[in-house]
Amino acid sequence: MTQSLLHQILDHANRANPYPLYEELRKTPVHHVDGGPYVVSTYYEIRSLLHDPRISSDVRNLASTARDPLAGPAQEESALPPSFLRLDPPEHDRLRRMTNRPFGPPHSPRRIDGMRGELHDIVSGLIDDIGDPDRIDLVDQFSYPFPVTVICRLLGVPREDEARFHTWADTLAASLDPDPDADPAERGKGANEARMQLGMYLAGLIEERRKNPGDDMLSRLATAQGEDGAMTTMELLSTAALLLIAGHETTVNLITNGMLTLLRHPDVLQRLREDPGFAVPLVEELLRFEPPVQLVPQRTTLADIEVRGVTIPKGASLWLVLASGNRDPQRFEDPDRFDPDRRDIQHLGLGSGIHSCFGAPLARLEAQFALSELARRLENPRLLEDPPPYRQNAVLRGPRHLPISCDGIRP
Template identity: 70%
Template sequence: MTTHASLLRQITDFANRADPYPLYKELRKTPVLHEEEGPFVISSYWDIENLLHDPRISSDANNLANPTAEELSSTEASGLPPAFIRLDPPEHDRLRRIANSSFGPPHQPTRIDSMRDELHYITKELIDGLGDARQIDLVDQVAYPLPVTVICRLLGVPREDEPRFRSFVDPIVAGLDPDTRTSEQSMRTAQEARLQLGMYLNGLVEERVREPRDDMLSDLVNSRGPDGAMTTMEVLSTSVLLLIAGHETTVNLITNGMLTLLRYPEHLERLRDDPTRSVKIVEELLRYEPPVQLLPQRTCITDIEVRGVTIPKGARIWLALAAGNRDPERFKDPDRFDPDREDLAHLGFGSGVHSCFGAPVARLEAQIALAELARRLVNPRLVEDPPPYRQNAVLRGPRHLNIAFDDVRP
C-alpha cells in the first residue's frame, strides 16, 4: 500500500518513470494531497481545470511565500527575464499577444497550415534516410529531428545551426525536473546552457534588426502593434521558450504515440489504412500518455479552498495533469486507449491563459509523423518494452525507442 508520505517522491522517482499511472491512481484517492512542507498536489480533472482558469493561481515564483533559489533562478545566471509562461496577466497577456501575432490568427492565419506540405516533406526525408536499416531509434532518427527542424525554420534559425540545439536544450530541460534530488551542478549546467542559447539568439536578433526576413524572429523584433514592442531581452526569453517548448513536448508526443500504437497494433493498422484517423489518435494520446505530466510551478495569491482543504496564500501547488487525464470521474474506462471516444477531452495542452502556445503545430507534426510511420514501416515492433525513459518527471517520454521492422514502403 502506497503511503501518502512517500507518494509524491515515488511519482518523481526515476524508478517509476516507465509506468507512473498506478501512483496517479493512488494520488486521486486524496484529491488535494499535502505532504509535510511539500506542495499541495491536485489530481482531479475538474479541480485542475478549474484552477487553470482561476485568476487567484499565479505562475510567478515571486508570489511564493518562501521561493527557493532554483525557483527564482530564471532571471539570475542567464541574465534573461522570465518567459511569459512564468508571468501573470496583464504582462503575460501582453507578451503572449505579441508572440501570437507572428504565430497564428488573426495576423498570420495560414502560417501553420501552410507548413503542411513542408512537414510531409521533412517527415518523408527522415524516413527515406533510414535507408536499408531494419532497426532504428525512433527518438534520434525521427521524433527529435522533425520538431527541431520545424521550430528552427519557423523562428529563422539557419539550417546548419540546427544540430547545435541539442547541446543547449538537453541540460535546460533536465533542469526542469522537480525531483528534489536534482543536483546543484545540474542547475548550474542548465543556467549556463540557457545563457549560451540566449547569446546565440542575440546574434540572430541583431541580424533581424538590420535585415528582417519572413520568419517569427523578425516578427518579434519588429512588431509594433497595439501592445507595443518587445524589448530585446523579452525577444530573447520568448525565443528561448519557443525553441525549448516548441520541440521538447512534440518529441515526447510522437515517441509516446508510436509506443502506444505498437502496444495497440489494431489502432496502428487502422491508421495505416486511414491516415485521417491520426487526428483522433493524437487527441487520445494527449489524454492517455500526455507529454507534460505535471505543472509544478504554481502558487496562490490568496487563500483558496479546494474540496474542503484550505490552500494558504503563497503555498506551492502542483497540478498533476496526467492524473486528471485518467480521472474516472471525468472519463469512462480511463486506462483504456480509445481514439473512438465520443468525448476526446484532455489536459494534455493545459487550459486557460497558459494553454500550450504551440499546440496547433505540435498536433500537426504528430499527426503527420504517426500517419507516415504507420504507412511506411512494414511490420514494426518494439525491441524492448518498456523502453529506457528520460529522467524528467514533468516532460515524460522515452529517451530511446528502438523499433524493428521488415521493410520501408516507398
C-alpha cells in the same frame, strides 16, 4: 508513506508507468506533506485551478518557506527575464499576444496551415534516411530531429546550428525535472548557463534578422510595430528561447509516446495505415492517454484557496498533475483504455486557461503527420524493448530511446 508517493512518482524506476501511482494519488485529491507542494490530481479540480485568477505562474509570488527544490531556479538569479510561461497578466498577456501575432489567428491565420507541405517533406526525408530497418532508434532518428527542424524553420534558425540547440535544450529541459536528490543550486547554475549561451546565440541572430528581415517569426518579432509596441531585446530573447525549448521538448515526447502506444495497439496502427485522417482523433486521445507534459509544477497561490475541503495557503507551491486528471474515472469512462473513438475528450493534455499550450495547433499537426506517415511507410514495425528506456524527466516524460525494427521502408 504519503511522502514516499511523491518520491515514487519522481523516481526514475517508475517512469515507464506512473499511472498506478496517480491512481493512488487521486485518493487524496489535494495531497500535501509538510514542506512539500500541494499536489492536485483530479480532473475537475485541476481544470478549475487552471482558470483560477488566484493562481500565479510567477515564482516571485512563492513564499520563501515554500521554495522547494522542485520549483526551479529563482528568477532573479537568471540571466534572462522570465518568459511569458512564467509571468502573470498583464505582462503575460502582452508578450503572448505579441508572440501570437506572427504565429496564429487572427493576424496570421495561415502560418501553421502554410507549413503542411514543409512538414510533409521533413517527415519524408527523415523516414527516407532511416537506413537499417533491423534496428531503428525512433527518438534519435525521427522524433527528435523532426520538431527541431520545424521550430528552426518557423523561427528562422539556420539548420547548421541545430546541433548546438540539442545541448542547450537538453540542459534546460532537465532543469524542469523535479529530481529530489539533485543539488538544486548546481542544477540551477547549469540551466542558467545554457540559457545564457542560447541567449547569446539568439541575440546575434536577432541582430542579423533586424538588418535583413525575412518572413520567419524571429524577423517578424524583431521588427514588430503593433498596438503593443516592440519587444525589448531581452523580452525577445526570453520568448525565442521559450519557443525553441517548449516547441520541441514536448513534441518529441508526443510523437514517441504516440508510436509506442500504436505499437502496443496494433489494431489502431492498422486503422491509421488505412486511413491517415484517423490521425486527428488519435492524436487527441494520445494527448489524454500519454500527455507529453505530465504535470505543471510551477504555480503559486495568491490567496488562501479551498479545494475539496483543504485550504491551500497563500504562497504555497502548487502542482497540477495533468496526466492524472486525464485518467480520472470521475471524468472519463474506462480512462485507462486507449480509445481514439472516444467522443467526449476534453483532456488536459495541452492545459487550459491563459497558459494553455501556445504551440498546440503546430504540435497537433506535427504529431498527425509523423504518426500517419510512420504507420504508412514502416513495414510490420515491432518494439524491440517494452518498456523502452525513459528520460530522467518526470514532467516532460517520454522514452530516451525507442528501439524498433521493421521489415522494410515503403516508398
